[in-house]
Amino acid sequence: MTTKRIKLSDIARELNVSVGTVSLVLSGKAKQHRIGEEMAKKVIAKADELDYQANIMARSLRTGKSGIIGLAVADIANPYFGRMARYIENEASNMGYQVMFGSSDEDSNKLSSILNTFHSRQVDGIIVVPVENCELVGGMSNNDTIPTVLIDRECNNLQTDLVCTNNFDGAVQLNEVLLKKGYKKIAAFVYNLRLSNFEERLNGYKKAIKNVEGTFNPIVFSIDFNNVEENLVKALEEALKIRCDGLFFVNNSLGILSLKIMRKRYKKLLTKIGMVSFDNPEVFDLSTPRITCWEQPVEEMSKKAVELLVGKINNKNEDKCQQIKLKGKLILRDFQ
Amino acid sequence: MTTKRIKLSDIARELNVSVGTVSLVLSGKAKQHRIGEEMAKKVIAKADELDYQANIMARSLRTGKSGIIGLAVADIANPYFGRMARYIENEASNMGYQVMFGSSDEDSNKLSSILNTFHSRQVDGIIVVPVENCELVGGMSNNDTIPTVLIDRECNNLQTDLVCTNNFDGAVQLNEVLLKKGYKKIAAFVYNLRLSNFEERLNGYKKAIKNVEGTFNPIVFSIDFNNVEENLVKALEEALKIRCDGLFFVNNSLGILSLKIMRKRYKKLLTKIGMVSFDNPEVFDLSTPRITCWEQPVEEMSKKAVELLVGKINNKNEDKCQQIKLKGKLILRDFQ
DNA sequence: AGTATTTACTTAAACGTTTTAGCAATCATT
């Protein structure tokens, strides 16, 4: 039943040639190493016949290249990261890499365990959405260094290759939309996580409201990431109590969940409150109200990250690190 | 800068012991192989000091176990599969496995290329959402067989381990809900893909409408998977033209996109048409109308699939194949 | 004291590739 896996030596034996010859032919180095054309054909034919599939473990061990890109996101079940994973998969596949993933849940311990695994597996490169205490990312690459590209957010002071978006501008524009529509008092909602993208978005919010006459002090609700629902319910209650008429959410999860809560508990207010959010999940287009938001160019980001990473993998020399900031897009929808 | 990676021989050299000893200690086989406790402590301490990380390529080559589970879904960007991937990741991680994924786009060529890759990489097991022409799955495991579990759908006649849900019942119930609410003429929407789950759902639809007095013939719109939007627009137009008042969608993508189209083009009809769909994406809870749907127990399915798979990996002997059918849940929402 | 057993390690082969160095045989050149 379970036949044995075919290996180079099987082909070699059947053809009465050496393993080296077979290897050179099948890895496309026949000409370069002066293997005759006839021999090459014979080898290839035999390999086809026997349905040879290289043992990548062995190859990797020998070459030191695994052909794997490690991807560490916050949560692959979050459609934003799901899409990111998909685009990264596509691009990586084009470049001849497979993707192995892990979800950190914004937890630096989980992330560091994921990164350690990647390390053990000798992935050729890592794309990572860093989390709060990301010294770990640096710490990880202490011993020997795996090419790494950050995506979505910066990591504290770490000067690494990076692909992100103009979060600040996005937040400014989202809040300006609200203000221009006449909303007077906007509250911002963010997780209690010190993440660069969230902070930039918060700064954009502060900038936007500072520019406006009849200004008010920033109102920021910091939502405990480990107890989101309960916190958010309270925060929204409080926001409405102090008569906020605009709500600015720093990412899709906060926006979506808030929408859910608002619909359940404050249905009548829905027409009066202006809600804007980062990211553009499907639901914001079909919900009532439809949510104006700032869409990040996930496909470009993902492609660019892979491109950068593969570049880094191939030219370990060129140590210049690139920090790429792509432009998001305002998606205008109704407010009622 | 780039220090060398630490290997067993480095530890052995520093301690003046053999590589074998170090290996035995670090792989927890010290007692079993009568390595002294003191030695064990020394080795472990040194490994910690030098921050040793095993080279998994080498280990895998030797042991024939990669510690990787391959996951082939239709599209990781689809939240349904994204969630599945996440639960599988969790469970696999608990069991000591990493997950490598690939998206087939329902294309048997892509799937077979993904499976070949998994094969080459000697993944220890495969969880796969099969596609239309899935002889390939069988074909793949021709030579030597990798434990495989199907998830979400069956594969033609292949008698393999499988985790899916009671699609037929779900479809029956969804359509009965519509009929009981007084909808008279229901159209079903499905992709032009011969997938067991879709077919079961379609059969459920047919069963439900057959049971009802004043019955009508099944109305099935088969949407070209490679040209979904255009086809769906036409199909919906046609359905409304022939005065269908109920729409039954066989999966989330069809439901979501149709909702989008309906909202754009037939806003006034939205209150009169009853829409029900499989899967329970977030948007169905926040949209207008909110969509009654059949939620599959994705977490259980995923867990069960991993459990089954790991079982298979560990007892190659026990050849009995298990086909598990889990129960979904009706999520009742409004229709207007 | 002499033999058997146990303890604590070491040796070395093996996993399946890749790749460098080398060896014959053939061909070209004088």
Next chain:
DNA sequence: AATGATTGCTAAAACGTTTAAGTAAATACT
């Protein structure tokens, strides 16, 4: 015919583990 170049392959080491088999020393048993 002797020399040099070229062609077409082979041999064998190496990648870093795991693990079966072996060995020497210490301990137990008669």
